[in-house]
Amino acid sequence: MEYLLHILILIGIYLIAAASLNLVAGYTGLLSVAHAAFYGVGAYVVALMGLKVGAPFWLSLPCAMAAAALLGAVVAIPALRVHDDYFVLATFGLQVIATSVMNNWIDITGGPLGLPGIPQPTLFGVTLSAHWQMLLLVWTLATLSFWLLRRLVRAPFGRVLKAIREDEVFAQSLGKNVVKYKVLVFVVGAAFAAVAGSLYAVYITFIDPTSFTVQESIFMLAIIIVGGTGNLWGSVIGAVVLVALPELLRFVGLPSAIAANVRQILYGSLLVVMMLWRPQGLLGEFAFQRR
Amino acid sequence: MAHQLEIQNLIKTFDGIRAVDGVSLTVAPQQIVAIIGPNGAGKTTLFNLCTGFLRPDGGAIWFNGRDLTRLPPHRIALLGIARTFQDLRLIRQMSVLENVLLAMPHQAGEGLWGAVWGRRSVREERVNREQAMHWLEFVGLVDKADDLAEALSYGQQKLLSLACCLGTGAETLMLDEPVAGVELATTERILDYIHRLPSLGKTIVFIEHNLSAVQTVADWVIVMDEGKKIAEGTWEQVSQEATVLEAYLA
Numbered sequence: 457m458e459y460l461l462h463i464l465i466l467i468g469i470y471l472i473a474a475a476s477l478n479l480v481a482g483y484t485g486l487l488s489v490a491h492a493a494f495y496g497v498g499a500y501v502v503a504l505m506g507l508k509v510g511a512p513f514w515l516s517l518p519c520a521m522a523a524a525a526l527l528g529a530v531v532a533i534p535a536l537r538v539h540d541d542y543f544v545l546a547t548f549g550l551q552v553i554a555t556s557v558m559n560n561w562i563d564i565t566g567g568p569l570g571l572p573g574i575p576q577p578t579l580f581g582v583t584l585s586a587h588w589q590m591l592l593l594v595w596t597l598a599t600l601s602f603w604l605l606r607r608l609v610r611a612p613f614g615r616v617l618k619a620i621r622e623d624e625v626f627a628q629s630l631g632k633n634v635v636k637y638k639v640l641v642f643v644v645g646a647a648f649a650a651v652a653g654s655l656y657a658v659y660i661t662f663i664d665p666t667s668f669t670v671q672e673s674i675f676m677l678a679i680i681i682v683g684g685t686g687n688l689w690g691s692v693i694g695a696v697v698l699v700a701l702p703e704l705l706r707f708v709g710l711p712s713a714i715a716a717n718v719r720q721i722l723y724g725s726l727l728v729v730m731m732l733w734r735p736q737g738l739l740g741e742f743a744f745q746r747r
Numbered sequence: 748m749a750h751q752l753e754i755q756n757l758i759k760t761f762d763g764i765r766a767v768d769g770v771s772l773t774v775a776p777q778q779i780v781a782i783i784g785p786n787g788a789g790k791t792t793l794f795n796l797c798t799g800f801l802r803p804d805g806g807a808i809w810f811n812g813r814d815l816t817r818l819p820p821h822r823i824a825l826l827g828i829a830r831t832f833q834d835l836r837l838i839r840q841m842s843v844l845e846n847v848l849l850a851m852p853h854q855a856g857e858g859l860w861g862a863v864w865g866r867r868s869v870r871e872e873r874v875n876r877e878q879a880m881h882w883l884e885f886v887g888l889v890d891k892a893d894d895l896a897e898a899l900s901y902g903q904q905k906l907l908s909l910a911c912c913l914g915t916g917a918e919t920l921m922l923d924e925p926v927a928g929v930e931l932a933t934t935e936r937i938l939d940y941i942h943r944l945p946s947l948g949k950t951i952v953f954i955e956h957n958l959s960a961v962q963t964v965a966d967w968v969i970v971m972d973e974g975k976k977i978a979e980g981t982w983e984q985v986s987q988e989a990t991v992l993e994a995y996l997a
Contacts, residue, residue: 604863607862611862611865611868612856612857613858613861613862615849615857619838622839623837628821629800629830629836631850631852640859
């Protein structure tokens with residue numbers, strides 16, 4: 457039972473990360489591979505505020521969002537001066553720097569040893585230590601995040617994002633400030649990634665840099681690509697499929713020596729098959745491709 | 748007569764070649780001005796300079812007494828110059844109606860807060876829909892409002908790009924080859940709409956190779972060749988000038 461709850465909690469956390477990445481990459485077409493960096497910033501801010509000053513989660517969560525948003529803004533301004541492939545490389549650079557800082561700024565981040573013993577969140581004096589309590593917290597925040605992102609993409613705001621993705625020049629000719637929208641979207645995406653990271657930190661109660669590497673960014677991209685780019689429900693399905701499916705394989709009875717590798721192979725094959733047969737993802741409406 | 752658009756000695760150089768070489772011109776409110784000239788004369792470059800997609804190397808562009816010379820495209824659009832493109836830009840994956848809605852200026856629902864706390868933006872969207880349907884009615888695309896833009900014929904897509912221009916609320920429309928590649932019946936429709944626009948307070952500047960179209964609707968014709976303005980006047984005047992005939996025959 458606890459195992460099932462664990463999976464559901466992870467799905468909720470990845471849902472927030474993937475839905476916010478979908479806003480950036482799926483709706484606006486900014487293929488960022490730095491989402492795990494913002495996710496990591498959120499996790500480290502909450503962990504440090506909890507460990508060093510005993511700040512409650514309700515205070516450290518908005519701080520984590522603000523820190524990631526600020527980093528997003530600082531990075532967006534140079535990164536958005538370049539397009540397409542170069543933008544991917546610029547975000548890759550940010551991701552590498554972020555992981556490197558986490559590994560090497562040992563006084564603050566604990567380096568590769570990470571930060572153990574992160575305090576769990578409390579609500580009305582009750583510490584949320586049981587799995588079902590964490591599940592409630594994660595899914596409440598996931599629902600709220602999903603609702604907010606959905607408001608954004610369904611409003612005229614979302615229409616502008618889609619126009620920027622499809623034809624920037626046309627959007628500009630109609631009076632849309634394309635640079636402002638891209639920065640805004642990148643900042644909002646970073647803030648929600650930090651929500652996911654914060655939840656991860658207080659749920660696992662231990663973080664180290666391996667959870668926030670470029671592989672993690674690519675895993676988040678895989679969720680939105682499998683689920684469907686430019687469709688928020690696609691991110692929900694993608695999170696369910698990519699988080700739960702490898703877990704199901706535990707029950708197939710593969711010898712433990714090869715189980716991990718088989719999971720990697722299946723995960724890779726799934727991506728290849730998706731790209732060949734349904735590049736827009738399960739629920740998506742557009743495929744990343746050169747135009 | 749007060750000028751709406753005034754271009755002074757505009758210069759744009761690409762790799763040492765002067766694509767626009769000291770062009771000056773004025774456009775009065777509610778005038779229909781055609782810009783003609785052989786390929787490579789600098790007509791589209793001139794449009795790109797006026798709408799902020801290119802920065803001039805010299806000269807100035809004034810619109811209603813404002814200097815546009817260093818402004819980005821979106822600011823110029825909001826100040827009142829909308830344009831279409833030769834290669835017909837639209838969001839093909841959006842509905843016809845959504846394309847026109849996208850064009851509407853200053854929407855509260857396009858801001859972050861307006862989108863999330865959307866009472867005002869819901870009401871605004873309703874008003875905008877009516878306005879957008881009005882423009883679709885003007886160009887005769889009402890029955891296509893819910894179709895995807897990509898489902899339209901080429902001529903209909905040209906009409907939609909005109910409706911988008913009108914949706915921006917801009918006073919001046921710069922149309923880059925509005926009837927090129929369009930079949931005769933639709934050409935006549937588009938020319939009829941252009942002809943009616945000054946009575947709605949719009950000023951039109953258009954580039955066109957179809958000279959009979961120019962003859963039909965233009966009040967004033969500017970002829971360009973090799974980056975320079977070589978003649979201007981009414982169609983009757985410019986079509987008699989030796990330099991114009993030479994540029995076209997060469």
